[in-house]
Amino acid sequence: MKVTVHDFKSNARSALADTQLQEALSGLPTGLVAQRAAARSRLPEFEDLRDYGRDLRNHTLEHLDVYLERYEDQVRQAGGHVHWAKTPAEACDAILKICKDADARLVTKGKSMVSEEIGLNDKLEAEGLEVVETDLGEYILQIRHETPSHIIAPAIHLTQSQVEQDFRREHDHLAKDRKLVEPAELVDEARQILREKFVNADVGITGANFLIAETGSSIIVTNEGNGDLTQSLAKTHIVITAIDKVVPTLDDASALLRLLARSATGQEFTSYTTFSTGPRRAGDPDGPENYHVVLLDNGRSELLGSEFREVLRCIRCGACMNHCPVYNAVGGHAYGWVYPGPIGAALNPGLIGIDEAGNLPNASTFCGRCESVCPMRIPLPKLMRQWREIEFEKGNPPLFVRMALRGWASMANWPWAYHLFARIMSRAMKLAAGRKGAFSWLPLATGWTKHRDFPAPQGKTFQDLWAERQRATIKPATQGETP
Amino acid sequence: MSRRDILSNIRRSLGANANDKARLENAAARIATPPRATAPQRVAAPGTDLVACFVSELERQLATVKTVARPEEIPLEIASYLRSQNQPQAVRFGTDPLLASLDFAASGLEVNNGRAEPSDTAGLSVAFGGIAETGTLALLSGADNPVTLGFLPDTHITVIAQSRIRATYEDIFAMLRNEKGAGTMPRTLNLISGPSRTADIGGRIVIGAHGPRRLLAIVVRSL
Structure with a gap:
């Protein structure tokens, strides 16, 4: 993905002047923020669970190599393959090779922020593959040639009327005078178009919310069901994910799942939580015949040994950005790279370097709302302050x-x-x-x-x-x- | 080689070595006897009606729940549900013995077997268990209950034995380890808590994004 973090200040200025963006962002406080508060009040154990989740993630990070090796063993035993990638380029190459070995032409994709991190779509398309995003928000962005502006609600920066215009432009084989007024009519149109892709795909690529060392399973959490159609209809299922997603056991995954949906969308649980382990079993009439997992490092193993280790506890719920006054004002694109909001400000400098991402830890008032809602209790303001110190010592800020x-x-x-x-x-x-x-x-x-x-x-x-x-x-x- | 580099980088960052006995034992112990987070009060309090909790949580997520006394009532319940939704009187299911033992034709239902096809209108599966805390159905993939039945057709119907409704996710995992063997998983374990939905257009929730537009759970009391 193209990096424009350097331009944060001018990005933010244009975002503030963009009336459509401001209209789209205005729904955050009454939407995701209010829904999280309601879900939290329905679960009195929520705060204790946050402590439990933090401790469990710390334990996992302290034993990360051991759990990753155990995870790999279990995937192999279930008949799957694990590919290790130090860099985005290695990850893309591994995926490309799997696609070529499968003689793939059409690739469907579920939502994956790691795939954005490695710039996967461009790479596959450059090799002549047709890549179709199947998460509705991601599909809209793909036809607009845009990137996600939020890690769980990728098209949150768009209004309904923008999507209508995109569909009329892109789906020009459909009747010009068709009715596209209700959100349901737009959803239905995308549903019809993507059905055909699901059924004809050669390879289905998904991300993973968690990996389980105990069983060798990868978990995806969705509401649309697109991830399940992606992985169960194609002949080959590829999981692209990162080394920090592993947890020890099924019970550890469920402890975190209790926090994930509530923190993200305020749902008790998403419609679909799917644990995938290896390819289809003997006698299974459906499911993929091949199962591959690509594990990306991209600087995470270095962060583990730094004063930024705690950022690796993140479960990518997006609560920090939903509650951030800066994110609420400028949206996700201004941040200029894959992970926006406070988590991006704490993580991106570790992945793309402080020289490039130096603006982000400075784009905070240190109001502390991000830390107060983070289900993993990541001290985000502290981490941003540490990055500021490093940046200052390097002499990066202007004289x-x-x-x-x-x-x-x-x-x-x-x-x-x-x-x-x-x-x-x-x-x-x-x-x-x-x-x-x-x-x-x-x-x-x-x-x-x-x-x-x-x-x-x-x-x-x-x-x-x-x-x-x-x-x-x-x-x-x-x-x-x-x- | 990337694998070796990544693992040795991790160990360097942790100041550990590969054969550190204490770390290996810690991890092995956690996997052998998985610790559990405290169960939510809504299902852990003594005297909780787990079935009632399961039903109300699942309904809250816009699924339809029906209760029948005996399995023989399942076909009629499905027929009347499909009629109420203006759906064709047809279902597809796998080789699950419970479903195979039922007379669907008597209720006027057309039956197909095997994995879902794009033209199918309703898929029918039997759940492995139910989770009361969030009204969640746990399904295991296989020839008995092909995974595509729950995602491709517009309607997904799931039969759940009342006796297999448990309080928490962890209870279902324990049941899975117990019945299938520790560390053994089917190709997919699906936790389903409602019909397919999206809020990707203007933040408004729309039911029926890519997966089923409606979910019916039939709780069978005698099972």
């Missing part, structure tokens, strides 16, 4: 930013000087603002004042007020209490 930060840091090391400066500045600002009490223009703050007035400080600094308050409340009766 002006580094000097300002250094200046602020040296002031912060001398509290009396800091207080004095704050006191002088707040008085000076109050005077300068005059009767209006606010600035319509301020040097270094035009990003703010372009859209709204900047209120001038009124009177004492916070530190002064706090000190007064402390003095006033220190009485014998309240000693020992926390103010």
Whole structure:
């Protein structure tokens, strides 16, 4: 996938001015966010489960090599094949070879973010294969030549009327005057078109939400059923996934599944959760005859040994982006690479490098909502801060930013000087603002004042007020209490 | 070789070596006796009616649930359901002995056997078990219940024995290990919790995306 993370700032500016995008994003707070809250309140054990999930993922990461080897053994015993890929190019080559060995012409695909990470579609199409995305959102993006803007709701940036226009343009063999008003009519049209692809596909490619070491199974979680048609109708099923998806047992998978759908869409459980193990068995009338798993590393084994290990606990639910004020404002495409939102800001620098992805950990107000909803309790703001430190040490931020930060840091090391400066500045600002009490223009703050007035400080600094308050409340009766 | 490189990278990152006995034993012990997360109160509280919970959770996800006393009532129940949905009086199923023992023709149903074909309108399978906590059906693929029956036809009908409804996913996994052998899985284990749906167009939920547009579960009390 083409990387445009470098352009985050200009991407974000155009996103803010894009009225269709803003309309599409406006549904997030009442949609996925509210639905998650409702699901959480139906399950009193939810917070305890988050602790359990975090511990289980930590345990798995500490034994990652052991579980991966056990997983591989089990896949082999069930008659499947495991291919290890260090890089996206190795993963694409492995998949291409399997397709060629199968004499494939038509490939159907379920939703897979790892396939986006390795740029699989371009690679297969360049070799003359027809690749059809079967998840409805992914299908819409494919005919628009776009990439997903969300990890579980890939077409969340589009409105219904945009999809209608795409279908009228793309499905030009259908009657021009057909009715496409209700979402159901659009869904039905895609259903009819994709049916034919499912039935005629030579190879079906899916991702995996989890891999199970105990049984050698790969799990996919879907609502549409497209992943199941993809993998059970084609002769060859290829699973493209990454080494961090393995869990020890079936019971560990279900512990995480209890959190996944609730965190993602607010459903108790998705319509379809499918455990696939090897190819069809002797006597089975359906299912694929060949089963391959391609395991991608792409920097994850390095992250495991770094201060960013915790990011590998991620189960890709998307709750962090649904709750992120930055994501809600600019959408996923502005982030410029596969994983948007807070998880992208913490993970992408590890996968494509901090030089390319340096803007992302800076695109956060550190409000902490992402961490508060992350089912795996990943300390996302902490990880973003660590990336900022690395970026600062490398000298990547512009000279002006580094000097300002250094200046602020040296002031912060001398509290009396800091207080004095704050006191002088707040008085000076109050005077300068005059009767209006606010600035319509301020040097270094035009990003703010372009859209709204900047209120001038009124009177004492916070530190002064706090000190007064402390003095006033220190009485014998309240000693020992926390103010 | 990539496999060796990735594994040795992981070990370097963990500061471990391949034959670290404690790590191998930890992992083997977890797989031999899988620890379980605490079961949700909604099914773990003493005196919980698991069947009632199963039915209400499944209905909440827009499936239809019918209860019959005996298996002989299944064909009639299917016929009347298909009629109520304006669907053809026809079903396809595999070699499951329970279904093979029933008289569908008496209820006016046309029967086909084997894997699903694109022209099929209704697929019929027998569930391995049911999970009360989320109203989930567990199905195992095989000649008895081909996996495509649950995805290709517009209607999916599943028969579930009341005695095989358990509280949690983990209970069903235990049943699976017990009956099929530990570490042994069918080609697919399908956990199904409602008809096919999507919210990919404008965020509004539409039923019947690629898989079945409707799901009927028939709970059989005497089984």
